[in-house]
Amino acid sequence: MAQLSNKVAIITGAAGGIGQAIATLFARKGAKLILVDRDEKGLAELAAKIGPHECSSCVADMSNPEDVERATKLAVAQYGRLDILMSNAGIEGQVTPLTEYPIEAFDRVMSVNVRGVWLSLRAAMPVMQRSGGGSIVITSSIAGLRGFAGLSAYATSKHAVVGLMRCAAIEGAAHGIRVNTIHPSPIETRMMRAIEEGAAPGAASAAKADFCTQIPAGRYGTPEEVAAVGLFLASDESVFCSGGLYSVDGAMSAG
Numbered sequence: 001m002a003q004l005s006n007k008v009a010i011i012t013g014a015a016g017g018i019g020q021a022i023a024t025l026f027a028r029k030g031a032k033l034i035l036v037d038r039d040e041k042g043l044a045e046l047a048a049k050i051g052p053h054e055c056s057s058c059v060a061d062m063s064n065p066e067d068v069e070r071a072t073k074l075a076v077a078q079y080g081r082l083d084i085l086m087s088n089a090g091i092e093g094q095v096t097p098l099t100e101y102p103i104e105a106f107d108r109v110m111s112v113n114v115r116g117v118w119l120s121l122r123a124a125m126p127v128m129q130r131s132g133g134g135s136i137v138i139t140s141s142i143a144g145l146r147g148f149a150g151l152s153a154y155a156t157s158k159h160a161v162v163g164l165m166r167c168a169a170i171e172g173a174a175h176g177i178r179v180n181t182i183h184p185s186p187i188e189t190r191m192m193r194a195i196e197e198g199a200a201p202g203a204a205s206a207a208k209a210d211f212c213t214q215i216p217a218g219r220y221g222t223p224e225e226v227a228a229v230g231l232f233l234a235s236d237e238s239v240f241c242s243g244g245l246y247s248v249d250g251a252m253s254a255g
């Protein structure tokens, strides 16, 4: 039997680089998926690749409570239960020194990366409880473990979800709900292209080379390498893992 047979998973930020890798892998492992993103076109392309019997799509802004409720209810309407939440949608914000960081830009990052994740857990946990338990995986970041110049909003948000994960893991334990964070280093997606360009306008490849020197493995990770850790945490193979932080970073956080 496939690792995620009979499981229903919501994946937020599904149209992005890491989200697509998670969705593709989870579908291959037998899960039924609710794909959630604000990017309608990206969602439609992904859903066409995965196939209508394995997934449903929901265009939603995860910082909006009504949208989050709608996405969560779709899991029950379509498949009758919810076993897995991959709370993965996120934005990088700007690369700007803290003292010059626009307040509105800070608020936007917090609204998607913290409030959005909090809303997604708040909506999913009661549904999971009625389904007999489940697994929640929040995509934090290496920036949830250490600081980076210019990324004060992003790093603040990615640290904040560790606190959220810990509270939810404690509250969820009695209901069979496990909650963990994953902490990728730079990964080959659109987001790193934006951060490289923000760090060194017009010299993104030099910024990438500089990031790579900070990663003992000497390279960025791939979305598939992040998805593999997500699969372990989502599946019953990690049944006693909750409240934990999982690095996927080529030893970047070891130094």
Ligand SMILES: NC(=O)c1ccc[n+]([C@@H]2O[C@H](COP(=O)([O-])OP(=O)(O)OC[C@H]3O[C@@H](n4cnc5c(N)ncnc54)[C@H](O)[C@@H]3O)[C@@H](O)[C@H]2O)c1
Pocket (backbone or CB within 6 Å): 012, 013, 014, 015, 016, 017, 018, 019, 036, 037, 038, 039, 042, 060, 061, 062, 063, 088, 089, 090, 091, 092, 112, 116, 139, 140, 141, 142, 183, 184, 185, 186, 187, 188, 189, 190, 191, 192
């Ligand atoms: N790429 C990296 O290097 C890296 C490293 C560590 C952590 N992460 C985290 O991984 C997650 C996925 O990032 P990615 O690299 O795939 O980036 P990405 O930009 O390719 O994907 C992010 C996705 O989230 C969606 N999204 C953004 N705001 C949303 C909102 N309000 N409502 C619904 N959807 C929204 C975007 O449309 C996009 O499809 C993010 O949380 C990111 O912070 C990425």
